[in-house]
Amino acid sequence: MIALNHFNQLEADAAMALLQPCVALPGWAAALVAARPFASLAALHHTAKALTQSWGGAELEQALSAHPRIGEKPGGQQAHAVLSRQEQSAVNVDDRQLAEALRLGNADYEARFGRVFLIRAKGRSAEEILEALRQRLTHSDAEETAVALEQLREITLLRLAGAIGE
Numbered sequence: 507m508i509a510l511n512h513f514n515q516l517e518a519d520a521a522m523a524l525l526q527p528c529v530a531l532p533g534w535a536a537a538l539v540a541a542r543p544f545a546s547l548a549a550l551h552h553t554a555k556a557l558t559q560s561w562g563g564a565e566l567e568q569a570l571s572a573h574p575r576i577g578e579k580p581g582g583q584q585a586h587a588v589l590s591r592q593e594q595s596a597v598n599v600d601d602r603q604l605a606e607a608l609r610l611g612n613a614d615y616e617a618r619f620g621r622v623f624l625i626r627a628k629g630r631s632a633e634e635i636l637e638a639l640r641q642r643l644t645h646s647d648a649e650e651t652a653v654a655l656e657q658l659r660e661i662t663l664l665r666l667a668g669a670i671g672e
């Protein structure tokens with residue numbers, strides 16, 4: 507984590523590199539970097555959130571390339587893989603029955619919507635995630651795109667909060 511005033515002063519490419527693991531949408535990071543300097547963390551988060559409002563199906567598809575399935579903790583040391591593992595740390599898939607239910611749920615979701623099931627995993631147990639997955643399977647395409655985008659916004663802003671602090 508770096509301080510806001512340090513972020514404000516970083517070279518643009520270093521600032522972009524810091525934001526890259528938040529979401530695989532370079533346009534969002536570039537717009538946030540261009541909006542510096544920020545007078546407060548609240549101003550940073552206000553702008554960061556505002557910049558997510560224009561996201562639609564295309565952005566969701568692009569962003570999902572950097573999100574592993576729930577329950578499939580990604581390998582490797584790339585920043586977004588490390589973050590995914592941390593976010594999914596509470597998803598206790600040692601319970602084999604639960605792990606299998608998540609695996610099947612992911613498969614059902616992908617068959618229904620044609621993309622990976624995305625949920626803000628931080629602070630949620632595997633049971634809560636499975637329940638959300640089952641509930642979201644009942645959504646229309648439009649409803650589910652909106653819900654998945656909201657989860658992407660939550661994950662992005664949580665990662666931003668982890669990258670830049672006081």
Ligand SMILES: NC(=O)NC1=NC(=O)NC1=O
Nearest residue numbers: 576590593624625626627
């Ligand atoms: N498919 C997913 O929902 N992935 C993820 N959710 C998170 O909160 N972090 C992830 O990588």
